[in-house]
Amino acid sequence: MRKVLISFVVSLVSISALHAQPATPLGQPPPPRAVYTPKPVYRPEWAKGDVLVNIDKQTGNVTGARMLTSTGNQQLDGAALQAYSQWRFDPRTVTVSQLKIPIEFANRPAPQPAKRTLPQPVILLIVLALVGAAMGILKRRRA
Numbered sequence: 001m002r003k004v005l006i007s008f009v010v011s012l013v014s015i016s017a018l019h020a021q022p023a024t025p026l027g028q029p030p031p032p033r034a035v036y037t038p039k040p041v042y043r044p045e046w047a048k049g050d051v052l053v054n055i056d057k058q059t060g061n062v063t064g065a066r067m068l069t070s071t072g073n074q075q076l077d078g079a080a081l082q083a084y085s086q087w088r089f090d091p092r093t094v095t096v097s098q099l100k101i102p103i104e105f106a107n108r109p110a111p112q113p114a115k116r117t118l119p120q121p122v123i124l125l126i127v128l129a130l131v132g133a134a135m136g137i138l139k140r141r142r143a
Contacts, residue, residue, distance in 0.1 A: 047071065047105045051084050054098055060089035068100060076105055 049071040054064040065084045067077050080103050 047076075049077065049080065049103050051080055051101045051103055052098055053084050053087065053101060055089055055094050055096070057094045057097060058091060060091040060094055062087045062089075071103070071105065 048069075050068040052066055052068045053062045055061070056063050062085055065081050067081065071077055071080070084101060084103075
């Protein structure tokens with residue numbers, strides 16, 4: 001009887017150990033968990049600005065871009081200019097050689113937390129089968 005219970009407990013522990021593998025590679029500690037995460041403070045005017053792009057009417061390619069109204073932050077301005085310099089327009093729709101484009105840097109949505117998954121149905125079936133077998137063995141021994 002003790003051997004059956006011991007083997008039952010060992011099999012439950014081995015199944016749960018197989019299912020609960022660490023998410024990080026072996027030998028590496030898990031990443032730290034942040035407990036205080038204040039958001040950066042931005043002035044409202046930093047998030048808005050205007051870019052003037054020069055467009056080649058024949059090709060639709062942007063040939064130049066400059067800030068008309070700065071966002072107040074050089075990095076945001078640089079990111080805007082780099083992005084708008086790569087724009088391409090359909091030449092059939094280009095009627096002007098310059099275009100003023102308002103820009104607004106919006107807050108990105110917060111990343112969704114990782115979803116915890118339930119144990120796989122196969123593992124649950126194995127555990128239930130082991131419990132049923134152990135109960136059947138115990139009933140036979142008592143009878």
